[in-house]
Amino acid sequence: xxxxxxxxxxxxxWAHLTIGVAAGLPILVMCVxxxxxxxxxxxxxxxxxxxxxxxxxxxxxxxxxLEDLIAITHQNRGADPIxxxxxxxxxxxxxxxxxxxxxxxxxxxxxxxxxxxPSRKAREFFGLVRAWHLGLSPRGWLIDDFGLTxxxxxxxxxxxxxxxLNTGETIHCPCGSGLRFEDCRHAWGAHADPPxxxxxx
Numbered sequence: 001x002x003x004x005x006x007x008x009x010x011x012x013x014w015a016h017l018t019i020g021v022a023a024g025l026p027i028l029v030m031c032v033x034x035x036x037x038x039x040x041x042x043x044x045x046x047x048x049x050x051x052x053x054x055x056x057x058x059x060x061x062x063x064x065x066l067e068d069l070i071a072i073t074h075q076n077r078g079a080d081p082i083x084x085x086x087x088x089x090x091x092x093x094x095x096x097x098x099x100x101x102x103x104x105x106x107x108x109x110x111x112x113x114x115x116x117x118p119s120r121k122a123r124e125f126f127g128l129v130r131a132w133h134l135g136l137s138p139r140g141w142l143i144d145d146f147g148l149t150x151x152x153x154x155x156x157x158x159x160x161x162x163x164x165l166n167t168g169e170t171i172h173c174p175c176g177s178g179l180r181f182e183d184c185r186h187a188w189g190a191h192a193d194p195p196x197x198x199x200x201x
Contacts, residue, residue, distance in 0.1 A: 053092070054094070069096070086109070
């Protein structure tokens with residue numbers, strides 16, 4: 001018995017370590033990716049503004065008024081913007097949205113000229129983060145191929161009746177953009193309902 005115990009202890013130790021690491025890695029991935037997704041909107045805006053900055057032609061120049069920005073946008077794009085977002089930072093661009101189905105356009109706050117749009121690489125990155133968060137792989141294969149997900153709540157009963165969103169279904173944002181809820185930039189706006197209030201078919 002005395003000779004068996006050291007071997008048994010070694011087996012138990014490595015079994016405990018293996019199971020702990022196997023269980024801990026998915027939790028670590030979920031924590032890191034979940035934290036990034038929590039601040040996705042703020043991080044994307046920060047990245048966008050780093051690449052697109054307004055530059056006054058002369059020191060002390062005043063930014064254009066909203067009326068001027070609307071007139072310039074109509075002249076250059078042939079349509080009035082449906083939303084204009086002005087940020088408090090002096091070097092920040094002005095975000096102009098022509099329709100909800102298209103990505104916004106960034107204008108120079110001092111000249112009204114187009115200086116870029118949202119970073120596609122940042123959106124691809126957060127798409128990858130979302131896939132890892134939900135499916136523990138770049139493709140989210142645990143969802144697509146096996147119907148498994150780290151977000152088990154998607155398959156839980158809904159207290160209000162019915163079933164909460166199935167990850168295989170396409171749920172469009174209530175804003176009318178025609179985009180998937182998780183892809184729409186208005187998904188967390190005041191006009192949109194959170195995902196757990198959207199009923200699956």
